[in-house]
Amino acid sequence: MGRTIHFEETVTSTQKIAQSLANDGVQEGTIVVADQQTNGRGRMSRAWYSPSGTGIWMSMIIRPNIPVNTTPQLTLLTAVAIVQAIEELTPLKPDIKWPNDIMINGKKVVGILTELQAEADQVHSVIIGTGINVNQKIEDFPEDLQNIATSILIETGTSWERAQLIQTILLRFESLYSLFLSKGFKPIKLLWESYAISLNKVLIARTLKGTVEGIAIGIDDDGALLIETCEKKIEKIYSADIELK
Ligand code: BTN
Structure with a gap:
């Protein structure tokens, strides 16, 4: 993952750039990262707040040979990779709220948006977008997000190197993705369940x-x-x- 990284200062949405790169046939593992998004998108057509200098706004292009209805598994796999990376680098212990929200102390720190390009029932490419709040202070969030969003800085009291986090996430993603391709979803599901707060509630x-x-x-x-x-x-x-x- 990440052998080709397209870094942009400002984009509308890294998802949009990744989609057009995927249409152009770029290789699996190509990554788009932006410092700022002017039209960051979340699930259910919501906006994703993506200011400059603070977060990780990233889209990954992968081309697994899987049927369309199994792609939600990749969202869960990505959530596990990000939780593992945050645990490796920081003292935090994030939880996953199904399907794709990563939470710390009940507030959302990461969102994942998985979009597909498919022909008939077969996946052509999957674009996995991740928005990670890294160095925002509470007052940097719009008022309506201040009670529901958090960042790694808010939770730890120090700022974090975004490049190092990206590198660790890509390494974790790569090893879980090879596990997924060789052994299927079962081992990923077990890991996901160990981080899930939504289960048995x-x-x-x-x-x-x-x-x-x-x-x-x-x-x-x-x-x-x-x-x-x-x-x-x-x-x-x-x-x-x-x-x-
Ligand atoms: C959610 O609603 O929780 C998903 C948010 C996903 C945001 C990321 S930021 C990088 C990529 N580009 C976008 O426009 N959205 C995703």
């Missing part, structure tokens, strides 16, 4: 189709969250906002 999942309330009993082999409702029915959730109760 009562929660509400707000999906585009409605709300599901129940206990999160695990994740399925395709990366979906399994919720047991009070009627003892198991619901599979692929995309939702999760509120822990």
Whole structure:
């Protein structure tokens, strides 16, 4: 990973640049990193706040030979790689909130956005975008984010070298990705479960189709969250906002 890194000062979104590079046929492992995004995108068409000089705004292009419905597994794999990198470099112990939020002390420090280019049922390329709040102070966040977002600086009291974090994340990603390609999702799933805060808790999942309330009993082999409702029915959730109760 990261043998070719495109570094840009300011872009609309690293996802957009990575998508056009993927269309041009660049090799797997190509990375786009920007100091600042003017139109950073989050899940569910939300904006992602991406100011200059503080965070890691990065998109990775990979080309796994997998069917479209297994790509949520790569989001979970990326979350594990980032948690491992943060644990390796800092004293922090982040948790993962399904599917892709990395939390420290109940506040979001990292978001992951996985987008696909596919033909029929087969993946052509996957663009994994990661937004990591590294050196923001609390007052650097817009007011509406101050209660829900945090950064590695806020949690540790010191600032961190973004390049070193990127390097460690790419190394961790590379080794988990080879494990995934050789042994499948099972070992990744076990690691993911060891970091998950959403498991065995009562929660509400707000999906585009409605709300599901129940206990999160695990994740399925395709990366979906399994919720047991009070009627003892198991619901599979692929995309939702999760509120822990
Ligand atoms: C989320 O909603 O939690 C996902 C946020 C993903 C943000 C990253 S920043 C780098 C890449 N470029 C984007 O426009 N979005 C992703």
